[in-house]
Amino acid sequence: MAIPLANPKAQYLALRDEISKAVQDVLDSGQFILGPNVTALEAEVPVVCDAKYGISVNSGTDAIVIALAACGVGPGDEVITTPFTFVATTEAIIIVGATPVHADISPVDFNLDPDKIEEKITPKTKAILPVHLYGQCADVEKYEAIAKKHNLKLIFDGAQAIGSKYKDKGIGCYGDAATLSFYPTKNLGGCGDGGMVLIPDEETAIKAKSLRFHGMDATYSYQYVGYCSRLDEIQAAILRVKLPKLKEWNQARADNAAYYIEAFKDLPLQLPVPKPDYYHIYHQFTLRSPKRDELKAKLAQRGVGSAVFYPHPLHLQQAYLYLGYKPGDFPEAEKAAAECLSLPVLPELTAAERDLVVKSVREAVLELR
Numbered sequence: 001m002a003i004p005l006a007n008p009k010a011q012y013l014a015l016r017d018e019i020s021k022a023v024q025d026v027l028d029s030g031q032f033i034l035g036p037n038v039t040a041l042e043a044e045v046p047v048v049c050d051a052k053y054g055i056s057v058n059s060g061t062d063a064i065v066i067a068l069a070a071c072g073v074g075p076g077d078e079v080i081t082t083p084f085t086f087v088a089t090t091e092a093i094i095i096v097g098a099t100p101v102h103a104d105i106s107p108v109d110f111n112l113d114p115d116k117i118e119e120k121i122t123p124k125t126k127a128i129l130p131v132h133l134y135g136q137c138a139d140v141e142k143y144e145a146i147a148k149k150h151n152l153k154l155i156f157d158g159a160q161a162i163g164s165k166y167k168d169k170g171i172g173c174y175g176d177a178a179t180l181s182f183y184p185t186k187n188l189g190g191c192g193d194g195g196m197v198l199i200p201d202e203e204t205a206i207k208a209k210s211l212r213f214h215g216m217d218a219t220y221s222y223q224y225v226g227y228c229s230r231l232d233e234i235q236a237a238i239l240r241v242k243l244p245k246l247k248e249w250n251q252a253r254a255d256n257a258a259y260y261i262e263a264f265k266d267l268p269l270q271l272p273v274p275k276p277d278y279y280h281i282y283h284q285f286t287l288r289s290p291k292r293d294e295l296k297a298k299l300a301q302r303g304v305g306s307a308v309f310y311p312h313p314l315h316l317q318q319a320y321l322y323l324g325y326k327p328g329d330f331p332e333a334e335k336a337a338a339e340c341l342s343l344p345v346l347p348e349l350t351a352a353e354r355d356l357v358v359k360s361v362r363e364a365v366l367e368l369r
C-alpha cells in the first residue's frame with residue numbers, strides 16, 4: 001500500500017460523472033470564456049470565504065499579481081512578505097515591478113511574524129503580503145493594526161486557505177484583498193490552472209476585473225495596462241461541481257490532523273499547534289523534526305508519501321539573490337526549511353491508511369532515537 005501526499009485523480013474519480021456532464025455542457029454551449037459558470041463561481045466562492053467580491057483569474061499566481069496591481073502596488077514600491085512560502089508570493093511582487101522585502105516567520109505557525117514587520121518599513125513601503133500557510137489563517141488582527149498605523153495595503157496570499165477561518169469569518173473579509181489558487185492539489189482544485197482575487201471594496205474590485213481582461217473598462221477602451229488572465233468556463237464548471245464538497249473535505253482534513261496530533265503527542269516532534277479562534281483547514285499537516293531527512297526516507301521505505309514545503313527559503317534562491325540577502329538573515333525561515341515535513345492528510349485517506357501513517361511515523365521516530 002502506497003499512500004500519496006496528494007491524489008487529485010481520486011477526487012476526480014469520485015465525481016467523474018458530474019464532472020463529465022459539466023464539461024460536456026460547456027462544450028455544447030459553445031461559450032468558453034467569461035460565461036455563466038464563471039459568473040456563478042464568482043458569486044459562490046465569495047460566500048464560502050466571507051468576501052464581498054470575487055474575480056476569477058488564470059492562476060493563484062495571477063491572483064496575487066492582480067491583487068497587488070489593483071491595490072496600486074507598482075514600480076518603486078516595497079512589499080513586506082515572508083521568505084517561507086511557495087515562490088509565487090515573492091515572484092508576483094516582482095512581476096508588478098515592486099521590490100519584495102522579506103521578514104522572518106514565527107516558528108510556531110510558520111507565518112510572517114507580525115513582530116518582525118515594523119522594522120522593515122521604509123518610506124517606500126506600500127503593502128504587506130502575508131501568506132495563510134498550510135491552511136491556517138495568519139495573525140490577521142496584528143497585521144491589520146500595523147497596516148492601519150502605517151497606511152499600508154494588506155493583501156493575503158490565501159492560496160492554501162480556502163474555507164479557513166479566524167473568529168468564524170473566512171479569509172475574504174480581512175485586509176484589502178485575499179487570493180486563492182485552484183491548482184489541482186489545492187483544497188479546491190480544478191483540472192488545470194485557476195485562481196481568484198477576493199476583495200471587500202467595490203472600486204478595487206472593478207479595477208481587478210478590468211485588469212484580468214487587458215485593463216479594459218468598456219468594449220475596446222483601456223484604462224490600464226492589464227493582463228490576459230481569465231478563468232475559462234470548463235474550469236469554472238468543474239470547480240462548481242467540487243465547491244459544495246469543500247466544507248466536508250476541509251473537515252475531513254481537520255479530523256485527520258486531530259487524529260495525528262493525538263497519536264504523536266508523546267513523540268519528539270513539533271506538531272501543528274491548534275490556536276483558539278482559528279479554523280485550520282490543513283492544506284498540509286506539517287510537523288518539524290531535526291532528523292527530517294532520515295524520517296522522510298524511513299516513511300518512504302514504508303510506503304508513506306511525505307513532502308517538504310519548502311526545502312529552501314526564497315531569500316536564498318538563485319533567482320532572488322540579487323535582493324541582497326544571505327544565509328542567517330532569516331533564521332526561523334531557514335530552520336523551518338531544514339526541519340519541516342508534511343504528511344498525507346487528504347480527505348480521501350481511509351482509516352486503515354491513516355493508521356498506517358501513524359504506525360510508520362511512530363516506528364521511524366523510535367528507530368531514529
Ligand SMILES: *Cc1c(COP(=O)(O)O)cnc(C)c1O
Binds near residue numbers: 059085131160194
Ligand atoms: C499554490 C500557491 C500559489 C500559486 O498558485 P498557482 O495556482 O499555482 O499559480 C501561490 N502561493 C501559495 C502559498 C501557494 O501555495
